[in-house]
Structures are given as C-alpha cells and as structure tokens.
Amino acid sequence: MNSSYYAIASPTSGIAISHYPPLGWKGSHYPDLAPNADLLNGFKQKKFDVEDYNKIYHQQLDKLDPKKVWSDLYALANGAEPTLLCFEKPKAQLAVTGYEPHPCDPNLWFCHRRLVAQWLESSLNKTVPETFREKPGLKHLGFIRSGLNDLKSWCRTQQPTEKPTASSYARGRFEKWYEHEFKLTMPVEILPAEHDERIYQLGQRLYPGNHSCLFLHYLPGIGILPHRDHTASEAWVVSVNIGAPVVFRHGDDVYQLEDGQVAGFDSKQIHSLDPVPQERWALSWRCIKPEHLNRQLTLFN
Numbered sequence: 001m002n003s004s005y006y007a008i009a010s011p012t013s014g015i016a017i018s019h020y021p022p023l024g025w026k027g028s029h030y031p032d033l034a035p036n037a038d039l040l041n042g043f044k045q046k047k048f049d050v051e052d053y054n055k056i057y058h059q060q061l062d063k064l065d066p067k068k069v070w071s072d073l074y075a076l077a078n079g080a081e082p083t084l085l086c087f088e089k090p091k092a093q094l095a096v097t098g099y100e101p102h103p104c105d106p107n108l109w110f111c112h113r114r115l116v117a118q119w120l121e122s123s124l125n126k127t128v129p130e131t132f133r134e135k136p137g138l139k140h141l142g143f144i145r146s147g148l149n150d151l152k153s154w155c156r157t158q159q160p161t162e163k164p165t166a167s168s169y170a171r172g173r174f175e176k177w178y179e180h181e182f183k184l185t186m187p188v189e190i191l192p193a194e195h196d197e198r199i200y201q202l203g204q205r206l207y208p209g210n211h212s213c214l215f216l217h218y219l220p221g222i223g224i225l226p227h228r229d230h231t232a233s234e235a236w237v238v239s240v241n242i243g244a245p246v247v248f249r250h251g252d253d254v255y256q257l258e259d260g261q262v263a264g265f266d267s268k269q270i271h272s273l274d275p276v277p278q279e280r281w282a283l284s285w286r287c288i289k290p291e292h293l294n295r296q297l298t299l300f301n
C-alpha cells in the first residue's frame with residue numbers, strides 16, 4: 001500500500017479518502033477515512049490548527065479497526081496495490097529527495113493521507129510510503145515545419161507498397177516497416193525491412209539509436225482501438241503526426257496532435273486514436289528489446 005494525490009493517480013488502484021472525491025472521480029471511495037465535515041470546515045475556517053486537526057482526526061481513526069481498514073482497502077484496489085488519495089501535492093523538493101517531514105508541519109506539507117499511512121504503519125507494523133510517480137503521459141517533443149510538405153509527398157509515394165495492417169485493433173489501416181519489421185507471432189519474429197535513408201536520418205535525429213520505424217496510413221474514419229504495443233519493443237515510442245489533426249488517447253488523458261507534431265509516449269500504457277477526420281499518416285520509431293535483437297542477429301549471422 002502507498003499514498004499519493006489525485007493529480008497523478010490511477011482510478012484503478014487509487015482509493016479516495018477525502019470527504020469529497022474530485023468531480024468525475026471514477027475510482028473507489030472509502031469515506032470512513034475522510035475527515036468528517038466538522039473537522040474539515042473547522043480547519044478551513046482556521047478554528048483548528050494542525051495540532052488540533054491531528055488530535056481530532058486521530059480520535060476518529062481510533063474508532064476504526066486498522067486490520068479491517070487494511071483488508072477493505074485491498075479489496076477495493078482490484079488486485080493492485082492500493083493507493084490512499086487526497087488532494088494535497090507534496091512540495092517539489094520532497095518529490096526529488098523523498099524526504100518526508102512530519103505531516104503536521106504546515107510549512108512543508110500537511111495532508112491527512114499521511115496521518116492514515118502512519119496510523120496503519122504503527123498499528124500493523126507495515127510500510128505505507130508516499131509515491132511521487134509522475135504521470136506517464138505523452139511528451140511533446142516539437143514540430144516538423146520546414147519540409148512537412150515534402151514529407152507528405154513522400155507519404156503519398158508509399159501507397160503502392162504499403163500493406164493492410166494485420167492488427168485487429170486498426171481495421172482498414174495500411175502500414176509499412178523500415179529497418180526492422182515485427183511479426184506478431186509467438187515467439188516474436190524480427191525481420192530486416194526496407195531502408196529509406198531520409199526516413200532513417202529523420203528517425204535517428206528524433207529518437208537516436210532506434211531500431212525500427214513503422215509507417216502508418218489512415219484513411220478518413222479509420223482509427224485504432226485501445227491497446228498496448230507489442231512486448232518485443234521497449235516502451236518509449238517517438239511518433240510524427242502527418243496530414244491531419246488527430247485525437248490521441250493515452251491512459252486517462254486526451255491529446256490533440258497537430259499536423260507535423262512530434263511526440264514521445266509510453267507505448268505499454270493503453271493508448272488509442274479516434275477515427276481520423278482526414279487522410280493521416282504517422283511515422284513511429286521504437287527500439288527492440290535486447291533479447292529479441294540478439295536473437296535476430298544470431299538468426300541472420
């Protein structure tokens with residue numbers, strides 16, 4: 001079990017323990033651990049200081065059975081490690097150092113999830129650390145501006161040699177591999193693919209050391225359903241969106257990608273593309289995991 005704050009939390013394993021969860025919260029709520037309305041309002045109206053809050057809130061906790069609370073929280077976490085959630089964000093320096101001051105020190109950080117965490121730790125001899133994980137979302141890397149029209153012309157020239165995708169998640173899409181191709185077999189087969197010097201050079205600038213480029217062609221109305229990328233590649237993928245603005249969904253986040261936008265993302269997180277409004281292409285570069293790359297090398301030596 002750990003604790004964190006809503007802004008970076010997952011609704012799958014996160015359990016809201018604030019009096020009111022955030023608007024639209026889709027995860028579990030465990031109101032027994034929420035400070036009651038009198039305590040919350042008294043604190044907001046400065047009737048109580050943090051020492052009072054700590055004392056009154058512990059009176060509330062002491063009415064609960066920590067063993068039952070522990071097992072309730074695990075039952076709510078859908079098989080994952082439960083994360084106790086409230087609103088307060090730790091100070092930036094704490095996220096870097098991991099140093100935890102006393103949760104009642106208002107100059108540093110004050111939140112009741114750490115009071116719950118420490119109550120569980122001391123009652124049950126467990127560890128409930130704060131997690132400082134950054135949201136894994138999409139990282140905007142820049143735009144291709146000069147040369148974008150040339151790149152679109154190049155995309156159009158691929159049409160005679162692109163192939164319908166084998167993936168059932170993107171019916172109607174066309175694709176073509178460069179440098180290395182992944183065959184979706186078990187175990188995965190990695191085959192040498194076509195080389196295009198210009199695309200290779202662009203890929204090495206945007207994602208140095210990558211092993212493979214997948215060229216994608218979407219006609220209007222075609223998208224890709226929520227999926228994770230193949231396990232044979234490393235998680236990080238760098239992609240250029242070409243031809244139309246598109247809606248890209250990654251985890252719980254939604255991004256509009258512009259024509260020419262370059263972005264990197266964790267391809268092992270669930271992601272999808274809404275049906276595109278106009279013809280759209282993408283180039284996406286990835287690294288092959290060393291065990292597959294080595295296997296491929298021995299096959300071809």
Ligand SMILES: [Fe+2]
Pocket residue numbers: 227228229267271
């Ligand atoms: Fe993908």
